[in-house]
Amino acid sequence: MTNLRKSNLKKLPVKTFDVLVIGGGINGAVSAAALSAKGVKVALVDKEDFAGFTSSNSSNLAWGGIKYLESHEYALVNKLCKSRNHLMESYPSTVKEIRFFTSIHRGFRFPVFFIYMGTLLYWAMGRFFTKVPVYLKPKNLKTLEPVLNTQNVVGGVEYSDAYLHDNDARFVFNFIRSSMSYGCIAANYVAATSYKKVNDEWHTQAKDNLTGEEFIIRSKVIINAAGPFVDLLNHVNHQQTEHQHLFSKGIHLIVDKITDSNKVLTFFADDGRLFFVIPMGPKTCIGTTDTQVEDPNAKVTADDRQFVLDNVNKLLDLPKPLTQADIIAERCGVRPLAIKGAEGTADWVQLSRKHAIDVNQADSYLSIFGGKLTDCINVGDEVASIVKDLGIEFPYQNYKWYGEPDSTVRDEFFHRAQLMDFDSLTPASSTEPLTTRFWRRYGRNAINMLEKIRENPAEAELLIENSEYLRVEIEHAAEREMVTKLEDFLRRRSKIALVVRQADILADPGLREACEILFGDEAEAKLQEYMQSVT
16 A cells, blocks of 8 residues: 555544545546645545546547537537637646648539538637648648548548547646645555545545555545446435536557557448547557436447457458457447436437536535536636635635646756656657656656756666666655555556556566566565456
8 A cells, every 4th residue: 555545544533624536537637636725625535546437537638529519418518618729728748739630532422512511610619729730632632641541531620629649548647636636545456435424524434455454534525526337426415416427438459550640530330320440559549439328437349349340340451450460459438327317228419428416505506517528627617616615725726736847947848858868768768858757747756856867877777678768767656646556557647557458467577677666575476466356
């Protein structure tokens, strides 16, 4: 167990918090970050790891919702485009513009020029923040994207949206880390098992899922940010809400890189749903499916796999068809779709990912439904506004809680990195210079990591082949990132388990040393725990 987690577990039962956040996905993370930065006393718990569910299984896209133009949700597209732009401005190292290359087949429900006009409208609604869309003639498509199968293709368009570098779970965790820096007491693998209102306080019975220890967390307000489990938690707490969730399962397959264009190839799959071929450093991420499910604990099925493989093999002109043997890793998650009422159908055209927050003022209880990465800053601001209206004191009401450190800190990091020729230490297998990666991942903490490398060059060694993680980064994760299980590090704080084959990870001699850094005396037990979970 990490020292940080041990310390926070001791603090959870000691005092009364202003707010207890249940759930460490994107909605819970931004709620905790926004409130704690403004001086609110916040606790956050998650029954599994932070970003351990939906928030670690996204397409890594921060987009303005171009598909909602078809259902005429112009206000939503306008809002999402504004949110996307704000995210790009606030996190310029992490959320970057990327081109979407879309080809249209003969017989599609709209002509190519009509779709091109739609991308121009989308660009305008995005306040011309990105590069201008381009109309693509059929004869140019193969030249621009050689991997494309142009049979029956009548044209295409290219437009811009945004892409999340590193991985979604890392982005979410950075909000958790930020909240802890502002005083939030957060702990993973802590389940909230029962709730009781005592006078004006919530008494939440909590259980450490690793040790079985139980304790009470006291708070004035509860925020239910449990993602797909919001409805279940509300049932336990006898909360009647205007909204409920439907679940749409989406999967991705990750394979070796199949195109060097570094654009998101966009198609319409056999079921009419948008289908993406997304760059992921040295790999390619392919998906997604859209299947309505009842149980949020969804798994990848053989049919899911075959659907993605069949579509990518049909849409691309590959040297040889992709098969299951080419799959390096898989992602599977459910999209919690917010609806009013108890019934509905997860129709990809009709249901959007917009969020909704239901408030029981009498109980000081909030429920967050739906939502996605693109809109996360708005969710944090909205939650803060609601909590203030519930009578919670905000000592620093106007403090800005999001965004990268300012240019002074950035310039100091890059100056020090240049003086020590930091980029010369970049491993040959890395897809980007070390300065770029360190600043994006660690911000102001990257300065201290530079000093460790300056004092001891061994800190710059790559422990796990092709992992893009140096020894100093693993030490940082051990000290500050509450890595409780090996999977937390390999799958969520990093994306090693997504881009390196499982067999290669397990066979790498550096894995054991990484475990020793992360877990000390528990290293062998944690390694065996991980090996059992993946085999």
